[in-house]
Amino acid sequence: MLSLTAVGEHVTNRSAKTCLYRCGNQCAHPVPNTSANSYFGDMIAAAVSRRSVVRGAAGAALISTLAWSTAENAYAAPGRGKPTMAGFEPIAPTPNHVDDVVVPEGYAWTPVISWGDPVEPGAPDFDVHNQSVEAQKRQAGYNADYLALRRGGAGNNAANKGLLIFNNEYTNPELMFPDYDEANGPTAEQAAIEMAAHGMTIVEVRRQGQFAPWTYDRHGARNRRIHAWTPFHVDGPAAGAEWMRTSADPSGRTVLGTLNNCAGGETPWGTSLSGEENFNQYFNTTGTADPDGRLARYGIQSSGRGWERADGRFMVSSEPNEVNRFGWIVEVDADDPTSTPVKHTALGRFKHEGATIRIATDGRAVAYMGDDERYDYVYKFVSKGTYRKGDKAHNKTLLSEGDLYVARFDGDGLGDGEWDGTGVWLPLVVDGTSHVPGWSVAEVLTWTRQAADLVGPTKMDRPEDVEPNPHTGHVYLALTNNTSRRPAEIDEANPRASNKHGHIIEWREAGNDAAALEFSWRIVLLAGQPNDPTTYFNGFDRRLVSPISCPDNVAFDSEPDHLWISTDGAPGTLGTCDGMFLMPTDGPDKGKVQQFLSVPAGAECCGPVVEWTDRSVLICVQHPGDGLPSSYPYLGDPVPRPGVAHIYRPNGRGTGS
Numbered sequence: 001m002l003s004l005t006a007v008g009e010h011v012t013n014r015s016a017k018t019c020l021y022r023c024g025n026q027c028a029h030p031v032p033n034t035s036a037n038s039y040f041g042d043m044i045a046a047a048v049s050r051r052s053v054v055r056g057a058a059g060a061a062l063i064s065t066l067a068w069s070t071a072e073n074a075y076a077a078p079g080r081g082k083p084t085m086a087g088f089e090p091i092a093p094t095p096n097h098v099d100d101v102v103v104p105e106g107y108a109w110t111p112v113i114s115w116g117d118p119v120e121p122g123a124p125d126f127d128v129h130n131q132s133v134e135a136q137k138r139q140a141g142y143n144a145d146y147l148a149l150r151r152g153g154a155g156n157n158a159a160n161k162g163l164l165i166f167n168n169e170y171t172n173p174e175l176m177f178p179d180y181d182e183a184n185g186p187t188a189e190q191a192a193i194e195m196a197a198h199g200m201t202i203v204e205v206r207r208q209g210q211f212a213p214w215t216y217d218r219h220g221a222r223n224r225r226i227h228a229w230t231p232f233h234v235d236g237p238a239a240g241a242e243w244m245r246t247s248a249d250p251s252g253r254t255v256l257g258t259l260n261n262c263a264g265g266e267t268p269w270g271t272s273l274s275g276e277e278n279f280n281q282y283f284n285t286t287g288t289a290d291p292d293g294r295l296a297r298y299g300i301q302s303s304g305r306g307w308e309r310a311d312g313r314f315m316v317s318s319e320p321n322e323v324n325r326f327g328w329i330v331e332v333d334a335d336d337p338t339s340t341p342v343k344h345t346a347l348g349r350f351k352h353e354g355a356t357i358r359i360a361t362d363g364r365a366v367a368y369m370g371d372d373e374r375y376d377y378v379y380k381f382v383s384k385g386t387y388r389k390g391d392k393a394h395n396k397t398l399l400s401e402g403d404l405y406v407a408r409f410d411g412d413g414l415g416d417g418e419w420d421g422t423g424v425w426l427p428l429v430v431d432g433t434s435h436v437p438g439w440s441v442a443e444v445l446t447w448t449r450q451a452a453d454l455v456g457p458t459k460m461d462r463p464e465d466v467e468p469n470p471h472t473g474h475v476y477l478a479l480t481n482n483t484s485r486r487p488a489e490i491d492e493a494n495p496r497a498s499n500k501h502g503h504i505i506e507w508r509e510a511g512n513d514a515a516a517l518e519f520s521w522r523i524v525l526l527a528g529q530p531n532d533p534t535t536y537f538n539g540f541d542r543r544l545v546s547p548i549s550c551p552d553n554v555a556f557d558s559e560p561d562h563l564w565i566s567t568d569g570a571p572g573t574l575g576t577c578d579g580m581f582l583m584p585t586d587g588p589d590k591g592k593v594q595q596f597l598s599v600p601a602g603a604e605c606c607g608p609v610v611e612w613t614d615r616s617v618l619i620c621v622q623h624p625g626d627g628l629p630s631s632y633p634y635l636g637d638p639v640p641r642p643g644v645a646h647i648y649r650p651n652g653r654g655t656g657s
Contacts, residue, residue, distance in 0.1 A: 033375040035453035090594035093576040102598045111633035113216045114643030136196035141168025144620035146264035147607030160207045167261035185306035192310040195228035211652040224337040228257035235400045236345035238442040255325040263354025269395030275352030279326035288316045329355045344399040347381045348448035358468040360515035365398040370463030377457045378407040404429045406457040411492025420522035426455045465553045471560035477505045478551040501528035501549045538591025546595040549573040557612040561586040566605040601628035615649035
């Protein structure tokens with residue numbers, strides 16, 4: 001079981017228990033990527049030697065003073081020339097002891113669905129003192145992360161009906177169970193309840209009108225819980241490989257469950273993608289040898305979470321291949337509650353934050369993916385087949401076969417006063433052939449991290465959400481942080497050592513074609529306090545922006561220049577609650593970061609869905625009460641209950657609109 005002794009060693013921006021239960025306190029362990037890939041540091045050092053530089057607060061950042069705006073290093077106090085954004089008056093940063101969802105003046109919020117709410121037929125109402133495995137399998141899962149709203153439904157008022165899909169990333173057993181024994185870990189029953197609370201939740205929703213709040217239908221025909229015992233079909237080149245076979249599944253083509261599902265994306269053909277992220281923490285490796293380093297490269301080096309007490313497949317010594325069956329992108333047809341979800345091995349195996357789709361010029365489907373780990377990589381998959389509008393059955397095969405690439409970000413020096421450059425997509429698998437010498441296609445796709453190490457991609461600062469703007473095609477990458485990066489390891493794409501605040505990169509594929517193998521890139525946000533000279537807000541005056549730290553998810557709405565950012569880590573870096581921010585990407589307000597909302601004490605803001613025409617924002621409130629008392633969603637329960645919240649403008653008009 002994961003030892004709580006490791007909690008005291010955690011070095012990240014989150015509370016000790018979030019680090020423990022979300023990722024197995026990975027940042028307290030050695031960096032899994034020990035490859036010797038270049039940081040392009042020589043080029044940076046040469047440029048720095050010719051220019052004035054400043055050091056960050058920790059003495060570890062090397063940032064050209066020419067790269068940033070000439071604004072004074074001061075943040076405008078409330079009321080001092082603080083500009084109004086289209087549709088809302090920005091909120092001030094919320095101190096991290098405030099247990100509330102704070103929204104702009106004139107907006108309201110309400111919980112839509114929370115952990116334990118009944119979803120499938122026969123599910124009982126939530127009762128923290130009478131939990132059971134069978135009840136949890138039919139109730140909403142824990143710690144919502146990725147979120148999607150699929151609009152439309154049958155019958156009258158179809159525009160105000162929809163389907164809500166959200167991931168259930170991980171569990172906080174110390175908050176779930178009033179009698180939890182932190183010293184000894186879960187009982188077998190508690191472990192099984194945790195397993196049932198993982199996965200995904202799908203529910204039908206409706207509202208009374210365009211500006212009314214969404215509510216969920218506990219009797220919706222498409223309601224569904226996906227959990228650790230839900231059968232998944234495995235497809236692609238690694239399906240059926242010997243290392244995918246177990247005693248329960250000698251075919252290597254059927255896996256029970258999906259774990260640690262973080263972000264995701266909606267496909268143009270009407271399915272949902274979900275990324276299996278920190279799957280490493282669930283497996284007990286006690287007594288297991290690792291001669292080829294494959295377990296270590298994925299951070300699978302702990303005594304797990306005690307789940308082997310409920311299911312022996314989580315003991316690596318007795319089921320050594322089970323761990324290879326996690327770390328994939330999964331696809332779910334939420335419209336069909338009887339459908340079998342799929343794990344797509346063609347997209348590679350790593351700690352997937354998620355996957356988002358853009359259709360290339362020639363009709364092929366392109367999936368962008370980040371591997372959320374310090375010094376790991378950004379990937380792109382290009383399907384072999386082409387998208388056919390209206391042919392869902394065909395389009396659901398597009399992620400089963402195609403080419404896989406990993407990104408190299410080349411800086412161009414500091415001569416132009418910006419952090420930017422060009423990039424190349426390095427081939428791993430193309431046309432069914434491995435481009436990693438000595439590796440088969442199935443091996444590349446199963447141990448993708450080690451395969452990528454051999455072709456020389458750029459080590460990034462925890463690449464998380466990667467999203468193409470649906471209006472422009474420009475791609476935005478959230479790099480949450482990396483406090484492990486040393487001064488000698490900085491490069492132009494990761495320009496700060498001990499990077500606790502994170503940054504965002506925009507890139508543009510050559511010819512604006514998603515399938516292109518070259519791109520240009522630039523940093524558009526170096527997060528942090530505006531009075532820190534190492535921050536950068538796409539050239540905007542730092543006196544007029546909100547503090548922001550640890551970008552995690554990005555989202556877009558009907559406005560081509562709206563980039564929405566949700567954060568994960570502000571309590572530890574800024575002393576404020578995490579929240580959601582708007583940063584225009586074009587026009588006179590380009591780079592003007594302003595805060596739209598904040599989530600309660602200890603919580604993280606995830607999975608934003610923005611329908612700005614309706615002044616409607618849906619978010620996931622994850623791990624409320626972690627490290628600080630919370631009673632979210634304020635329904636009188638004795639424990640906090642993570643879930644989905646809706647922020648809306650009752651009269652449909654925002655401040656200033």
